[in-house]
Amino acid sequence: MVTHLLISIICRAQLNEKTYPIKQFKVGNYWLSLKNTFDFSALKKQTDDTLWLEVCSDNLFSPFGVFGDTNQLKKAQLKNYEMKNRVGVGDEANVVQATLWHDMSNITLYFFHSSESSPHSYIIQGNVFDRELVLFKTVQIGMNRSDFYKTFFNSFPKELEKNFRFVIFETCVFGIQEIYRLEDSGLASVRFRCPNCVGVKRIDKY
Secondary structure: OHHHHHHHHHHHHHHHHHOOOOOEEEEOOEEEEEOOOOOEEEEEEEOOOEEEEEEEOHHHHOOOOOOOOHHHHHHOHHHHOEEEEEEEEOOEEEEEEEEEEEOOEEEEEEEEEEOOEEEEEEEEEEEEOOOOOOEOOOEOOOOOHHHHHHHHEEEOOHHHOOOOOEEEEEEOOOOOEEEEEEEOOEEEEEEEEOOOOOOOOOHHHO
């Protein structure tokens, strides 16, 4: 795919800038280790309640699965989500932005294809409170903290599990942020945001 090639090229460029990929890092007196599904990772920010990581991983662009066009949503786990709007992006007829709603949850996806690549999509915005929706095949609202950390980390010390209310993954390409809010009861919500994605834009302008 052209987009995956572009992502790969940009990731490699950023890796060269950062000298080496960091698969583990130290928080306080403890070492954390991310899964090998991350091509690159770095600790961007840490506060008393927030762990913010910059990462390279194709999986983060499609947490609900890969869709070639909006018609495929009817056969996926997003089938219960109603499409509130579907608009073309800029002057590109085969690039579409779609916003989906289910109760209080909402998701905005970009769908695009060309003669040089297979149809695909990625998420740019959303708020998920839906306990039935599954991200990355295992992540669900209500799951306990230990299971949440096991999804993304090879090693995450028990002593740190209750320290963070927010865990943020920010993609090294486009800067899409996935913000996980953790309460004592478990994962409470997931927010997706892309600060550089304002309104409707053409994909090739990112």
